[in-house]
Amino acid sequence: xxxxxxxSNTFTLLAEAEVGKHFYWNIAGGLxxxxxxxxxxxxxxxxxxxxxxxxxxASRIPHGWQNFMEATVDFVTDIAKNQLxxxxxxxxxxxxxxxxxxxxxxxxxxxVIPWKLIELPEGELAAPTNDLNTTVALALLTxxxxxxxxxxxxxxxxxxRYIQPIPLLLPINILEDFTKPLSxxxxxxxxxxxxxxxxxxLTSLVPLVIPLPIMVLGIFAGSVQALIFSTLAAAYIxxxxx
Amino acid sequence: MDSITSxxxxxxxxLSIGLAAIGPGIGQGNAxxxxxxxxxxxxxxxxxxxxxxxxxxxxxxxxTIYGLVVALALLFxxxxx
Numbered sequence: 001x002x003x004x005x006x007x008s009n010t011f012t013l014l015a016e017a018e019v020g021k022h023f024y025w026n027i028a029g030g031l032x033x034x035x036x037x038x039x040x041x042x043x044x045x046x047x048x049x050x051x052x053x054x055x056x057x058a059s060r061i062p063h064g065w066q067n068f069m070e071a072t073v074d075f076v077t078d079i080a081k082n083q084l085x086x087x088x089x090x091x092x093x094x095x096x097x098x099x100x101x102x103x104x105x106x107x108x109x110x111x112v113i114p115w116k117l118i119e120l121p122e123g124e125l126a127a128p129t130n131d132l133n134t135t136v137a138l139a140l141l142t143x144x145x146x147x148x149x150x151x152x153x154x155x156x157x158x159x160x161r162y163i164q165p166i167p168l169l170l171p172i173n174i175l176e177d178f179t180k181p182l183s184x185x186x187x188x189x190x191x192x193x194x195x196x197x198x199x200x201x202l203t204s205l206v207p208l209v210i211p212l213p214i215m216v217l218g219i220f221a222g223s224v225q226a227l228i229f230s231t232l233a234a235a236y237i238x239x240x241x242x
Numbered sequence: 243m244d245s246i247t248s249x250x251x252x253x254x255x256x257l258s259i260g261l262a263a264i265g266p267g268i269g270q271g272n273a274x275x276x277x278x279x280x281x282x283x284x285x286x287x288x289x290x291x292x293x294x295x296x297x298x299x300x301x302x303x304x305x306t307i308y309g310l311v312v313a314l315a316l317l318f319x320x321x322x323x
Contacts, residue, residue: 187304187308189311191303
């Protein structure tokens with residue numbers, strides 16, 4: 001599908017676009033996208049190491065890593081607090097915070113680390129969020145979370161909101177439950193993949209300097225998308241709770 | 243893929259991203275303009291306005307991204323190929 005220049009020489013080596021090619025692993029009869037799993041575990045490791053560094057020798061007056069991690073936790077707490085309000089935010093900090101940090105880590109892992117230096121037999125290492133499976137999984141988790149939030153707070157009365165304000169809106173309210181994860185997942189997937197494709201197209205045209213601003217934009221967009229995903233997840237949960 | 247299908251897919255991909263860019267373009271222009279107006283009127287809340295602006299710009303951008311996803315599906319995962 002690509003023009004010939006995409007497969008060409010060493011200039012494009014660092015940013016060759018390979019859409020729809022995967023490094024398949026066969027685990028227990030199921031096909032798994034190995035390149036995604038590898039980078040996801042890399043992100044997990046980074047996050048775990050960061051939090052261990054932050055909590056090792058925790059002192060009352062934070063400094064160094066502890067300071068940094070406390071600022072991070074404050075940031076994700078603010079996301080939850082702004083959407084969920086004072087009374088509910090505490091129990092949802094872990095979920096919202098994990099979503100934010102994981103997506104942020106994934107996007108930055110794809111944008112910052114030159115994965116192209118590591119050769120795979122097929123496919124390429126990149127941001128795990130440029131695979132639709134990852135984003136759909138995150139979006140479905142969000143759906144489950146807000147259903148759980150609503151059902152655990154209101155019991156079966158949660159379903160009353162489907163016929164509010166008038167029963168005529170029932171189909172639209174049901175449809176909303178499907179469009180929420182759909183738009184969440186496509187937004188994240190599209191943004192991350194769009195950025196990678198833009199960078200690789202530009203790199204194949206002009207290998208030097210010109211793609212740099214776009215890469216910086218990619219780093220910025222990655223963090224904004226993580227913020228948006230977690231904000232929206234918190235907003236959906238808040239909507240189910242109110 | 244036969245040539246008619248691929249030609250139609252490429253045209254449709256171009257149209258889907260192009261048309262999807264119109265609305266968000268207008269919307270983002272409006273939002274940015276209003277934000278500048280707000281900052282000009284009250285420079286002390288610039289940081290707050292910037293945060294809200296970036297968040298809402300990203301929401302609008304998502305609409306174009308949906309068009310992009312359709313374009314990508316047509317180009318790389320065409321169901322009619």
